Amino acid sequence: MAQQARAIRTRRTILQAAAEVFDEFGYEGASTTEIIARGGFTRGALYFHFPSKEALADAVMAVQSEALVPPVRKIRLQAVIDLTLLFAERLRTDVVLRAAVRLGVDQASNKNPNRAPYQEPINLIEQLLKEAGDRGELLPGADPQEVARTLVGAFTGIQIMSQVYERRQALPSRISVLWKYLLPSLAAPELMAYLSTDPERGKGDAPDTAPPEGMVGSAYGSLPTRA
Template identity: 35%
Template sequence: MAKQDRAVRTRTALIESAAALFDREGYELASLSTISARAGVSSGALHFHFTSKAALADAVGQAAAQRLEGITQQRADGALQTLIDVTHALVQALDRDVVLRAGFGLSDSLEHVRVGAGLRGKWQGWVEDSLARADREGALAPENSAQDAATAVVAVTAGLETLGRQDEWWLSHAPLTRFWQLILPRLVEPSRLDALVASGSGAGVPWA
């Protein structure tokens, strides 16, 4: 059991070390020797767990996908408030979780993340499904389409993730809250607006 626990810890350390380097330097520049050194393990131990850098990137992508799935499991009162809350949780996680951040970066080069591919696609699909549910619940104003709204939300969250790599302010609470404050009065059925919290329902700050 002790040997098994040690193997799990080693694998986790390698994934986190690789994620940090992929996030900072990019997949192409990250070297296996630096990854193993940062993880505090030998090159032999790295190759025991991962046969190549691509296999290690696969593991980072899968770990990131699991974390994204965990973020999207939370629920609020209605599909639209759930979407708002999850976007805030995602942006907060991107600020502090290098594995998730690396996963989104790796998803730009899908050939490096074969099994856990398409993190951006997974996020887009979840947003589209959420807004389709919000539309069925009658939360969207009739002149708005769920697909158009999903396009805006995916574009903004992708933009915050990209800008946040250069300036952490973009991954703070304020920019996303301001986006929701701007879009909700144009997106939502007026009778539903007062019930929504642009800053996330956990924050307790109304949209206006």
């Protein structure tokens, strides 16, 4: 049992060191020698947990999936906004998530690139937007799949640019600006006053606002929700 706990701790130490090196040098530039030097473990320990650099990169990239948990919000469109702001805020401070995102970008030119880093958030956001549509939150022209793809693509590039300009310190503000220009094409006009794109919401303690009367999720909600 103590041995198992130690193994889990070692695995976490390795992932952290690998993330620091991947975040700094990218997949091609990262060496296992540098990762070992950074983390202070043995090459044997590294290969016991991860047989190759690729296996290590896969484990780091898996952290992105764990970060994709939609917050519970009465307004589904607010859940999508908050998901992006929470993710943006976490990218500022969590080197493992940062490395995961960088690895997803780095492998874009591979012969068989892994689509999961894009497809997972697209599926999640598309699902939330479909629910938003069913609840009357969206304008008729807003297509959940188009919007989900556009959001994930735009977020990917804005976080790279934010890295170049200010080490991602202004990333939540930049994502808030993206929402400022997208929301009028997405949200039902009567919902606009109930939505917030304040970048501070990324810190996680934002209040949950109910939608206007008559919309699902309000005290007087009457439209059908999904089963």
